[in-house]
Amino acid sequence: MTLADVWFVLIAVLWMMFFVLEGFDYGVGMNLPVVSRSDTERRVVVNTIGPVWDGNEVWLLVAGAAIFAAFPEWYAALFSALYIPLTVLVIALVLRGVAFEYRGKRDDSAWRARWDVAIVIGSTLPPLLLGVAFANIVRGLPIDADHQYTGTVLTGLNPYGLLGGVTVLAVCFFLGAVYLALKTGGEVRERARGSARIGGAVAAVLAVAFLLWTQWEHGDVASAVLIVLGALALLGSLWFVQQGRDGVAFSAAAAAMALTVVALFVVVYPTVLPSTLDPAFDLTVENASSTDYTLTIMTWVAVPMTPLVLLYQGWSYWVFRRRLTVERIPPAVYAGHPDAPRE
């Protein structure tokens, strides 16, 4: 196993963490209009991820930067190929990020309604776009001998790519609904369970179709094992939702997401970006990687830092572990007109 292989594994872990953690908080955003009826209920929903969403999003930045550092050719080819989708992704993330911070900053229902729209759109587009992107990484992109993308903005919108997009979207939706069932109480929790049952059924159908297609076209024995385990975890999660066992249901749903992401990385390895033009043009772990010197330094940094990050992020989840209910949401605190301070 070379250092480049180690970094392939680390990058898979970073994406896995991203899709699980930010996956559920995208799902929370998508579920916002589904599970809440009043502003206080909407605040319950937003505050379940209030202290943690930003830390979850950092997994995306680190996963992207790790590709840059460890596999510059992969980063350059992939990010320039996905120029327009990534532009849309960034815009969605900008709107979503400030929406959490700003929605409660004014006592104005139109203001809040606009930010709620931003939360829903900003939580829906990223998993959809990233799902299409990952399916196309597995399927391959038209990459020429110079590792330059020769496709168009529509190339990725093939049936397999689109199925990957809606699958990731649906699994995130389900994950978010289960998370809300786990983290809230009262009517919000009841609605979140209902949302999880329906969302979970849709996610299961889509995920099974996508994973079977993936296995059929690209899979091997290892991916088959992961895919079967992932599908079982998803179905198990649905069953635990029915039983009202939110904690186990969430763990199983998170495992399903994690196994799916890992399966995609296993499927694509040792290629990192297959070329649909000619297998000779494939970007691989070997030909896309940084030098051993750089990878060695990065390994020395990542090996102690990643567990440390997990430790303090885990601590923050522990600090904010209690369920939120409408009773625990304080009256809205906002700055009124300067001449009539309300705070």
Next chain:
Amino acid sequence: MSSLDLARWQFAITTIYHFIFVPLSIGLALLTAGLQTAWVRTGQDRYLRATKFWGKLLAITFAMGVVTGVWQEFQFGMGWSAYSRFVGDIFGAPLAMEGLFAFFLESTFLGLWLFGWDKLPRKVHLATAWAFAVGTILSAYFILTANAWMQHPVGYTINEATNRAELTNYAAVLTNNTALVALAHTIGVAFLTAGAVMAGVAAWHLARKRHVDVFRPSLKVGLWSAVVAGLILSVSGHTDAQIMTEQQPMKMAAGEALWDTEEECAGFSVFAVGDVEEGRNHINIQLPCMLSFLATGSFDGTVEGINDLQAASVEEFGPGSYVPPVGLSYWSFRLMIGFGLMASAVALVLLFLTRGDRDPPRRWLWTVVTAAMVLPFLGNAMGWIFTEVARQPWTVYGVMFTEDAVSGSVPTWQFATSLALLAVLYGVMAVVWFGLMRRYATVEPASAPTEPEYDPDNPDKPLTFAY
């Protein structure tokens, strides 16, 4: 416009925009943590109220810095993929380390700080404020090592076979003197920006004699911060100028519109009008020998001129123009210094006028402090324009041209689309951010809670902070 032009405009606009929020976040993080420390040590309510007041402005600003930072990382691969390929072995590492060391720390501990008033014991909660503040500085450090490598590449070799720059000594990249002095300068900028904002907002309230117990200490903290920042900026700026003269002589020459080498006692130009085609100035008002001092530390030091450096570059790198846009370099350099000095000078004068418990002799002096809030922001923008523009035509000095760095496979319409979308989005967000800042800067600071917020025996009580 070509893809290259659009990509350059896009990089310039998004970077300058991002840097509106960065120094204010770093500075406010440190000053707010300082105020909270004062509260924990003295138990005085006014420090707690100040902490929460400035913490709100910090959170509103930090959110903008976070979301605009995503584009900063992605656009290297999206718009500058040739650059990313060429330097990825070196340049990717600091970005990844910034994420691992800084972004996780900032984001997790800001969440704990904002939402943790009732969940954490007082001192643990204070520690989260400092962890967040340390994260913002680490972030600045790593990204500045990346930028410094573009100004002054070290610790690398060019692999002729792959045509890539390869890292040979990462310690050299991390201890690049260009990066260390830039970090000192950026910390100065953070204290100047946050100090000016803190003093400016406090002055607005004090002019109306409102909430004096909270804003009097805030004023002093802000003014002192801006004055100390002035010292940090002068010393680090002087050091930076000497390093720059040695490492990037063309940048110094362009910044001064110095066309011909001055063997000794080069004057610092205050105002010049010149002709770039002819390579000379028509009018040039100078402070005698000051450029020699700024650039070399000695009043009779030699400073090389543009025309001589151009000839030397042609000899070293082959035919072509190695002269950056002189007008823009010259004026951005001047205005950076000018805006920064003005901001510090205002703070120094006001610090004197408000010594003890005094109010300034005229009410309009408060307004000056409030108006002076804009100065550091202008200076910051000018500083980055100078640093990046006066490095042209290089993207990595002496190693890679900017025109070779852009993504060849991305069609021009895609650059135009992203630029248009981001311009609209950033424009709207600027209005929203400014509106909220004004709203929350002019409101009465919340009164201190009557009982301690941390209450582990009653975990189901309402949250003390919620979105």
